[in-house]
Amino acid sequence: xxxxxxxxxxxxxxxxxxxxxxxxxxxxxxxxxxxxxxxxxxxxxxxxxxxxxxxxxxxxxxxxxxxxxxxxxxxxxxxxxxxxxxxxxxxxxxxxxxxxxxxxxxxxxxxxxxxxxxxxxxxxxxxxxxxxxxxxxxxxxxxxxxxxxxxxxxxxxxxxxxxxxxxxxxxxxxxxxxxxxxxxxxxxxxxx
Amino acid sequence: xxxxxxxxxxxxxxxxxxxxxxxxxxxxxxxxxxxxxxxxxxxxxxxxxxxxxxxxxxxxxxxxxxxxxxxxxxxxxxxxxxxxxxxxxxxxxxxxxxxxxxxxxxxxxxxxxxxxxxxxxxxxxx
Numbered sequence: 566x567x568x569x570x571x572x573x574x575x576x577x578x579x580x581x582x583x584x585x586x587x588x589x590x591x592x593x594x595x596x597x598x599x600x601x602x603x604x605x606x607x608x609x610x611x612x613x614x615x616x617x618x619x620x621x622x623x624x625x626x627x628x629x630x631x632x633x634x635x636x637x638x639x640x641x642x643x644x645x646x647x648x649x650x651x652x653x654x655x656x657x658x659x660x661x662x663x664x665x666x667x668x669x670x671x672x673x674x675x676x677x678x679x680x681x682x683x684x685x686x687x688x689x690x691x692x693x694x695x696x697x698x699x700x701x702x703x704x705x706x707x708x709x710x711x712x713x714x715x716x717x718x719x720x721x722x723x724x725x726x727x728x729x730x731x732x733x734x735x736x737x738x739x740x741x742x743x744x745x746x747x748x749x750x751x752x753x754x755x756x757x
Numbered sequence: 758x759x760x761x762x763x764x765x766x767x768x769x770x771x772x773x774x775x776x777x778x779x780x781x782x783x784x785x786x787x788x789x790x791x792x793x794x795x796x797x798x799x800x801x802x803x804x805x806x807x808x809x810x811x812x813x814x815x816x817x818x819x820x821x822x823x824x825x826x827x828x829x830x831x832x833x834x835x836x837x838x839x840x841x842x843x844x845x846x847x848x849x850x851x852x853x854x855x856x857x858x859x860x861x862x863x864x865x866x867x868x869x870x871x872x873x874x875x876x877x878x879x880x881x882x883x
Contacts, residue, residue, distance in 0.1 A: 616846060616855070619846065619851075619852070619853065619855040620846075620855030620856075621855070622853065622855065623794065623802070623853065623854060623855030623856060624855070626794065626802035627793040627794050627802055629802075630793070630794075630801060630802055631793075681801070681802075684799075684801055685796070685798075685799035685800065685801065703789060703792045704792060704793055706789055706790075706792065707789065707790060707791060707792035707793030707794065708793040710789070710790030710791070710793065711790075711793040711794065711856065713857075714790075714856040714857040714858070715855060715856065715857070717857050718846065718855075718856075718857045757787075757790065
């Protein structure tokens, strides 16, 4: 569903054309109506698209890091089979998020950020399944917060809805990991 | 002139409050929100935080900053950091940090209090 929503965005070239046309149209209308402030609408829309690219790229960077972290966990030899299967499933979710975000950035005329070659994960401190799950839970909680910090400032409401959808998925990951660690899976009524 | 003086008094009071009002314990919990992108000791999606205070913005080695952050020109202290984390995209247009910010003043103070301790802690910054 997330991908479908993001796919609804106009393609890169069309988006630029759309924005250019919108700027001209809004400016023309504003000038004709004698309401100069409305002439700023088009430029503001372009700025909004730029901000959305920045926000989506931040999220994409976090997703790529999560993919690498789950790969580290899966390859660690520390996870029981059922837990490893879950980790690989969650990694698949992050791959889906990353694909959708990269497509959205491209459609907005931006360049998706590339994954880092090395994330300097604390490998020497991951000595048990609990260590791996604790580390993964910290990244998932951070991801929840990152999307919470993205949703209200995304200019495009469809993108904000898609980001909220991903936020929900990250929150489920976090809750399941906390449950696996023997912690209260949903410690608060609100996330922050 | 009075207005200008009042402004600077308020600004100073605000900065002073940041130095004294923060609770590092609460700040450590708030810092968990940053972990999708940041770590204390290592560059990740965002730059490492160890050594943050007194460091010029955009100067961590081997981190690919935005040109906006490279040109920002401030040195990180309580005041400059509070201004940035309140609204990164407004404070440094063009920053890579696409995040709404920490809007609550007390939470900013708590976070900064934690960062002042943690980013100078040799055990956490190995």
